[in-house]
Amino acid sequence: MKLKPGSFLWYLYLDKLYCLLSLRNVKALVDYFHLLDVHRNNTLNDVLFYHFLHHVTNWNRRQIMSVFNMLDWDAVGEIGFDQFYMLVCILLAQQNHLEEQFVFRHSRPVFELLEKDGELRIGAENSHMYKFLFNIKEEEIREFYHDFDIIGDCRLNYKEFKLFTIFAMDKYLEKQKAEKKDKQNEVLLQNSKSHVV
Amino acid sequence: MEEKPFKALAKSSGHHDSVKPSSKSDIRNLWTMATLSQPKVNVQLTHVYEDSEQESSSVSSGTGHWYNQEKAGPDSDSDRVWEEWSDTDKKASIKQGELDDYTSLELKQRAGSSLRSDSEGVEDPKTKMVSSSISSPRILKHTPHRAYWVEQQNRLPLPLIELMESEALEILTKALQSYRSGIGKDHFLTKQLQRYIEGLKRRRNKRQHVSVH
Numbered sequence: 001m002k003l004k005p006g007s008f009l010w011y012l013y014l015d016k017l018y019c020l021l022s023l024r025n026v027k028a029l030v031d032y033f034h035l036l037d038v039h040r041n042n043t044l045n046d047v048l049f050y051h052f053l054h055h056v057t058n059w060n061r062r063q064i065m066s067v068f069n070m071l072d073w074d075a076v077g078e079i080g081f082d083q084f085y086m087l088v089c090i091l092l093a094q095q096n097h098l099e100e101q102f103v104f105r106h107s108r109p110v111f112e113l114l115e116k117d118g119e120l121r122i123g124a125e126n127s128h129m130y131k132f133l134f135n136i137k138e139e140e141i142r143e144f145y146h147d148f149d150i151i152g153d154c155r156l157n158y159k160e161f162k163l164f165t166i167f168a169m170d171k172y173l174e175k176q177k178a179e180k181k182d183k184q185n186e187v188l189l190q191n192s193k194s195h196v197v
Numbered sequence: 198m199e200e201k202p203f204k205a206l207a208k209s210s211g212h213h214d215s216v217k218p219s220s221k222s223d224i225r226n227l228w229t230m231a232t233l234s235q236p237k238v239n240v241q242l243t244h245v246y247e248d249s250e251q252e253s254s255s256v257s258s259g260t261g262h263w264y265n266q267e268k269a270g271p272d273s274d275s276d277r278v279w280e281e282w283s284d285t286d287k288k289a290s291i292k293q294g295e296l297d298d299y300t301s302l303e304l305k306q307r308a309g310s311s312l313r314s315d316s317e318g319v320e321d322p323k324t325k326m327v328s329s330s331i332s333s334p335r336i337l338k339h340t341p342h343r344a345y346w347v348e349q350q351n352r353l354p355l356p357l358i359e360l361m362e363s364e365a366l367e368i369l370t371k372a373l374q375s376y377r378s379g380i381g382k383d384h385f386l387t388k389q390l391q392r393y394i395e396g397l398k399r400r401r402n403k404r405q406h407v408s409v410h
Contacts, residue, residue, distance in 0.1 A: 007364060008357075008360055008361050008364050011357075011360075028357060028361070031358075031361065032361050032365070035361055035362060035365040035397075036365055036368065036369070038369060038372075038389065038390050038393045039386065039389060039390075047372050047375050047376065047379070048368070048369075048372050050375075051368045051369075051371045051372040051375065052368050054371075055364070055367060055368045055371070
């Protein structure tokens with residue numbers, strides 16, 4: 001997913017540690033939400049929601065409506081600012097490649113978002129949501145169930161999910177370190193070559 | 198956003214539709230009156246600080262020095278002075294009334310007269326300060342644009358509001374087409390959306406007209 005360059009959301013940013021918006025950004029977002037709240041219900045209906053996401057992202061209709069159904073956790077056919085804020089944080093986390101950190105920091109709300117029917121379990125049927133919302137790949141999902149399904153029911157409860165987020169975060173940090181080390185080595189190599197010359 | 202969803206403000210402060218066009222509260226007046234008077238400030242600046250009654254907002258200190266209006270003493274509502282502001286942790290906000298007093302004071306200076314306004318309760322020392330014509334080139338160089346300062350305290354910057362409104366307009370125009378095809382053009386929701394879009398366009402045009410002139 002890519003946010004449309006120059007759009008309002010494109011200018012917002014998450015705090016890299018806590019993956020939340022600053023107060024100033026939230027204030028701007030509140031005003032933006034109220035601009036879209038045409039019917040003065042403090043909510044966006046499905047049509048407004050669809051056109052908003054269609055304008056700022058490259059998601060197709062099916063993806064947008066599945067996100068709407070996921071966020072409409074009260075099943076009222078509209079989403080309020082709480083859900084809108086969460087959506088914006090998810091979008092910005094994807095845009096800025098902070099998915100692992102976001103899921104780690106906010107594992108409970110993410111789990112509640114992904115689990116259906118109030119069973120407090122995430123099954124394979126939710127896997128498509130992980131992919132396009134949090135950029136989790138197929139092999140990672142398989143690893144996910146293989147390594148963390150401790151009970152063995154092919155579904156993850158919250159504790160198993162939390163373990164997954166911790167391991168994913170560790171893996172992400174190791175990857176970052178390795179990349180940083182590679183860059184440093186490259187720079188050293190280039191410097192040594194230039195000295196030789 | 199940990200255990201419970203984030204509980205944001207239920208109501209926005211409504212800045213985009215609650216600014217009343219009175220001379221005291223309308224930021225546009227500051228832009229017209231204060232802007233031109235900035236280079237001609239000849240008032241002595243002393244060190245005073247005052248807390249605002251409005252909701253506190255942190256100053257975005259930026260990289261330069263910021264100045265703040267402060268009261269010289271408890272008796273004078275209209276003792277307005279500027280001080281050098283260090284760009285770190287101080288919080289400051291300015292009462293709208295104070296700014297208007299200062300703005301009117303500047304206008305008097307521009308007219309070239311050192312007036313004493315009984316209605317504002319300006320005291321002799323202040324008049325003396327006004328007429329002393331002491332100006333510091335360093336302070337003048339770093340004096341912030343007052344209207345911009347007020348804007349930063351109370352509302353979103355105008356360029357950001359314009360961006361938001363333009364984008365909202367594009368989104369809502371497409372939504373209107375969906376409404377018309379989905380529920381018909383005579384449905385009350387369609388008409389409500391249409392009226393809203395027209396209102397938004399009018400507000401935007403008005404703002405653009407003001408900024409041009």
